[in-house]
Amino acid sequence: MKESNFYSDEFEQLLREKTEQYKMYPSEKVWKGIHGSLHTKRRWFITGMSLLITGILFFAGRELLSPSKQELVKRSPVTAHNIADPAAAGGNDDNNASPLIALAGQRHNAANTATGRHSAASIDDRAYRGISVRLSDPAESLPDISGMLSQVMSLPAAPPSIPLIAVVHTPSPAPMAAATSEDAIVFNAGASLQQGRNVNSTLAPNMTAAAGTSANSDLPAHTARANTTKTLAVTRSGAGSVTGSETLVDSTGKAASGNVVFTDAIADQQRINWLYDYAVYNLPAAAKRGRKYFQMYASPTVTYRSLSGGELGSKTLMRGDAKDYLDHKPGLGFEVGGMMMYRVTRNLTVKVGLQFSFTRYTMKAFVNDPQRVTNDLNSSYGYYLDSMTALANFRSFNSKAQINLTNDFYQLAAPIGFELRVLGNERLQLNVAATIQPSYLLNGNGYFLTTDYMNYVKAPPQYRKWNLTGGLETFLSYKLRNGLRLQAGPEFRYQLMSSFKSGYPIHETLKGYGLKIGIVKAIP
Amino acid sequence: MTEEAILQGCLKNSAAAQRELYNRYSPKMLAVCYRFAHNREDAEDMLQEGFIKVFSQMHTFQNKGAFEGWIRRIIVHTCINNLKKNKRFNESLDIVHAAGIQVREESVPSIVQAKQIVECIRILPIGYRTVLNLYAIEGYSHKEIAEMLDIEESTSRSQYTRAKQMLEDILIRKKILPKPREKAEWLFAIR
Secondary structure (H helix, E strand, O other): OHHHHHHHHHHHHHHHHHHHHOOOOOOHHHHHHHHHHHOHHHHHHHHHHHHHHHHHHHHHHHHHHOOOOOOOOOOOOOOOOOOOOOOOOOOOOHHHOOHHHHHHOOOOOHHHOOOOOOOHHHOOOOOOOOOOOOOOOOOOOOHHHHHHHHHHOOOOOOOOOOOOOEEOOOOOOOHHHHHHHOOOOEEEOOOOOOOOOOOEEEOOOOOOOOOHHHHHOOOOHHHHHHOOOOEEOOEOOOOOEOOOOOOOEOOOOOEOOOOOOOOOHHHHHHHHOHHHHHHHHOOOOOOOOOOEEEEEEEEEEEEEEEEEEOEEOOEEOOOOOHHHHOOEEEEEEEEEEEEEEEEOOOOEEEEEEEEEEEEEEEEEEEEEEEEEEEEEEEOOOOOOEEEEEEEEEEEOOOOOOEEEEEEEEEEEEOOEEEEEEEEEOOOEEEEEEEEEEEEEEOOOOOEEEOOOOOEEEEOHHHEOOEEEEEEEEEEEEEEOOOOOEEEEEEEEEEEOOOOEOOOOOEEEEEEEEEEEEEEEEEOO | OOHHHHHHHHHOOOHHHHHHHHHHHHHHHHHHHHHHOOOHHHHHHHHHHHHHHHHHOHHHOOOOOOHHHHHHHHHHHHHHHHHHHHOOOOOOOOHHHHHHOOOOOOOOOHHHHHHHHHHHHHHOOHHHHHHHHHHHHOOOOHHHHHHHHOOOHHHHHHHHHHHHHHHHHHHHHOOOOOOHHHHHHHHHHOO
16 A cells, blocks of 8 residues: 555656656747737727728828819700790790790889789790790809709799880891891800809891790881881800990881880899899898807716926925826726807817816726724925824735726816817818817826825825816818818817925826817808 | 747737747647546647637736746636537446556556556536536635536535545546555655
């Protein structure tokens, strides 16, 4: 038995010795798996931030380098419909009203009563309906115009009344030739637009304004006898206009009698440009660009703590700085808030608001038996020392068991600052901003290091309730079609005063950075 | 890097400190895992899982005892959990395979002996091998083994007795261990 026991122990010892000598070297993939598992959060964070920044840069670059075209209207000349030779139609071309006439419509105007007063009912409005008005040039950066024009696209059932001005001229042997001798009817609709953009639409030279048929009955007798083709007062594009004193003669050389209304180009435009008139008088005025905005934002943040100090009166408590005795790591927090903004100039906006923030960081500590500790403080007088006694359960160096202490802070702040646009256009902008944030600490029951650097205690009276924080940020701003602006970009915050009151010799300042995401809406 | 510095670095989740710790202890720990595992790949999986637990639970190390012993306990527990999860306790012994391995009769260096002893241990059935590893090499008591493996303490004792006998037979067959008559002389000689 002895021998077997002896052998048994020897055998086991042999096994232990030999197996201890044996080593195996793992492949590299084992370490990669360990490392990847331990640092997953950082990898996801880096991956997510990289994708976000890459996406923002991609869209920003695309928009800045090749801005998307905003074609509010399409290129298309106004087409003439139902233009007919009044003679062929037997003089009755009610059913074939020129769109030009139809567009002009009628408007009662005492200043142009000689030939032009017609009731709306006398104009065949069948051609009026369903006509799509298209302007030739796109308005690229005129959101207000787009709103106006989009309303204009829906024509009212009844056309507005515009005085019908007919210039009567005697027929030539070839009326059509006479017609062709006239310049093409120019429909000038754009001269009075704010941007001074002219919109031209032409009819074929032979086309006549056939609505004069219905106008015939109201025209003075001589015009009816003249059996003329009647045209509207025209604007000759580029070739001058019919001036007021000019008298047209018929083929017999007799001056046409009766009332002939001569108009200049500007008056022509105003009369026949019903589009503009309608827009001005019937459509609501486009709202002016405001200067007031409201912003809402949220920002996940990471907060770091830095410690300094350790001097009490004229003596240093411990060797080295407080941070040399501590092991802490940043924590994740957030900010949410709203700001009122006022645009001072095109590029500068001032803002003021209200913000709620949550900050957190953790500290390594060690559990200890509760003990009373005395903190020496600087008194208000400077050279007299004060003290504070507290109960400490945790130590800053190795003791029973390690524990992570978490300090959470809730603050209310009133940021005041400005935003400056440094690059970009109306749609996409790059901005920088700076704020000063007076803040109020809503709670103050975190742990802090005692002046001997050995213990952690809670002493709410030592926390400074009012503090000041500076903030810097840069962000991209993108304007949506509905007028809202999206903003996103990094921000950095730095607490300017210590978290503790001035009497406490150890100074703690919090620094944080985060990604701020906001929405801005104009206030009418 | 001192062990204290490595510990502090690992607590701060420093990748450099973690790598240093891994480089120091992974060769031995892989050998531990290899004695429990079915093959090298399984052993590396156990090692990876074990070290992840080591780094995750670093803050629970209370400076009581050697750091290597603490790591080793985590690795062993990881191996046991892995075996229980994969239900590898029902494999049968393959003596034919063990008998087919040729061993040179001349004395071999100690390290080769170590490798061969480990390989012989791995020949044992998984249940025998586990109890043998835990009792004879890792130093757990039968009571602790019974708790870890969810078996009776008496079962642990009987398993160990059979495992030891079987291992001896394998070692003798492989001429790593001398025959019974020469045991005592041989044991003194190898020291």
